[in-house]
Amino acid sequence: MAILKIARMGHPVLLRQADPVADPGAPEIRRLVADMMETMEDAPGVGLAAPQVFQPLRIFVFRVPGDRTATDPTDSPIGNSVLINPELELIGDDRVLGWEGCLSIPGMRAAVPRARAVRYRGVDCDGNVVTRTVSGFHARVVQHEYDHLDGILYTMRVNDFGLFGFNEELDKAAQGAGR
Secondary structure (H helix, E strand, O other): OOOOOOOOOOOHHHHOOOEOOOOOOOHHHHHHHHHHHHHHHHOOOOEEEHHHHOOOEOEEEEEEOHHHOOOOOOOOOEEEEEEEEEEEEEEEEEEEEEEEEEOOEEEEEEEEEEEEEEEEEEEOOOOOEEEEEEEHHHHHHHHHHHHHHOOOOHHHHOOOHHHEEEHHHHHHHHHHHOO
16 A cells, blocks of 8 residues: 545646446446545545545545544544445535535535435445435534535535635634633
């Protein structure tokens, strides 16, 4: 396995619609998925889409760490997972703000409105169908990564740029507000 280079904001591969994967079990796809998992863990991140590693394919990997699910009783941790050729359905009209960052936009984060719950479907490298209905952080991660497959960065979803900035500055502001 290998750590892959991550495309940075502004690179054309991040702004185009990704292509479907013809053979999810192909050796090159399995290798790509393994390398993406290793890159996500090394970053460390909770998700990584193929366009972020210069591959315009409809693939993303993700995980939901236990510490990210503590505030939502309907959310639960999930280990490293892959979705190939995913489909996503937003459930309901309810949108919640949550802080997001991106490996392609290092050092920054913003409050982004996302659907509270989603249903997704895709396949893994063995062709097994993966279908889940999820909420909380799990739903947020899947929406974020799915957006990458359509050339959408989280910054394009920001409604209030007062809730967007550099990590260090946002941390300082939060510490100051807590006094």
